Amino acid sequence: MSTNASLSLSYWGQNSYGATHTDTANFQKNLSYYCQDETIDAIPLAFLNVFFSTGNLPSLDLSNICNVVDDAVFSGTNLPDCSFMAADIQACQAAGKIVTLSLGGATGGAGFSSADEATSFGDTIWNLFLGGSNDTRPFGDAVLDGIDLDIEGGSTQYFDSFVNRIRSLASSASKQYYVTGAPQCPYPDAYMSTVLNAVAFDAVYVQFYNNYCGLPNFNDSNSWDFSSWDDWAKNTAVNKDVKIYIGAPASSTAANSGYVDASTLANIALETRSQYSSFGGVMLWDASQAYVNGRFDEAVKNAIRESDSIISSSAFATSASKVSGTTRVASAKFTTAATVDSCADIPAWVANVAYNSAQNVIHNGHLFTAKTLTAGSTPGSASSDWTDNGVCASYNAPIPTQTSAAQSALSPARSPTR
Structure with missing residues (x-):
């Protein structure tokens, strides 16, 4: 879990x-x-x-x-x-x-x-x-x-x-x-x-x-x-x-x-x-x-x-944090980029998994970062809780598991x- x-x-x-x-x-x-x-x-x-x-x-x-x-x-x-x-x-x-x-x-x-x-x-x-x-x-x-x-x-x-x-x-x-x-x-x-x-x-x-x-x-x-x-x-x-x-x-x-x-x-x-x-x-x-x-x-x-x-912008605006081998960067750090060089080992987004603020996922070939604690909000949707960082040039996403x-x-x- x-x-x-x-x-x-x-x-x-x-x-x-x-x-x-x-x-x-x-x-x-x-x-x-x-x-x-x-x-x-x-x-x-x-x-x-x-x-x-x-x-x-x-x-x-x-x-x-x-x-x-x-x-x-x-x-x-x-x-x-x-x-x-x-x-x-x-x-x-x-x-x-x-x-x-x-x-x-x-x-x-x-x-x-x-x-x-x-x-x-x-x-x-x-x-x-x-x-x-x-x-x-x-x-x-x-x-x-x-x-x-x-x-x-x-x-x-x-x-x-x-x-x-x-x-x-x-x-x-x-x-x-x-x-x-x-x-x-x-x-x-x-x-x-x-x-x-x-x-x-x-x-x-x-x-x-x-x-x-x-x-x-x-x-x-x-x-x-x-x-x-x-x-x-x-x-x-x-x-x-x-x-x-x-x-x-x-x-x-x-x-x-x-x-x-x-x-x-x-x-x-x-x-x-x-x-x-x-x-x-x-x-x-x-x-x-x-x-x-x-x-x-x-x-x-x-x-x-x-x-x-508020916490995200003050704590992470100038730096990235390393969590469980995956770099997690706050949404305030990112602007939409045309291409992301590598998304290796970033997990694919799963609808019924809850994600912490600043956590990264892959969805439809793009790298997204959670703006806040979120569950069920689809990356890229109009009401999305995610920042789109651009298309992944390459990635090898782990198989997602349900929570x-x-x-x-x-x-x-x-x-x-x-």
């Missing part, structure tokens, strides 16, 4: 705005609406809220988009048929977004009675939503990119058996699958610490809201505990490269407490990034709240971009009370 941090991960599915407002015009839109947004890089679909129901199959609640009350269910089950969403999911993935399924939620019926039951449930999720096959696939032929655990109640046992089964099934797959989690900020999390310490996670989206350790207490060392999560990532986590995200409400109505404005959140993210190498990015709850609140996700990204530009879901996203917060 790369150490680059991503900017935007946004939960979708619970219509958090609709839970606190009555103006239906601003209720949660279809998934594809948000995938037109370059700021959002990964989207967990929330939630699979019932693990075992009629027919021994789970149930989904995607609020005003797809649920067991308003939509058809598969015969003999309480599993809604959301296959109309397949095109939306595939469009998001085609745009470079990572789309995963979040299990649990604040009101989810989560838990297992044995390791065998948890393992069997892994088979069920694989066949219904991931790389397997079943006659009752809720999202039709769309194949999601992994799972997210948001366990806030029920049993805490045997989740390791569930995740290990997903990992085992994914090990021989032709695509990358991701495992993430969303614990609450008090460390250790009461419900998720058991599984977090037992199996490898790609990213953890810590909910720094609705608790004493929320974002408004960032300057209180007795309350703000990102350092505890950083210590967990480096010394306890199975995957020592796991990334820790700052989970934040996307609006004052998205959570009971913990909201801070976009500028404050950006400053917290920047300071945390400078202190802790485990920092992965920002998670927001949720997309519906972010869009109505002045495009909160975009405001946070722009604030980070502005700060990075984890953790690295490609900011996420909006969950239900208003989550």
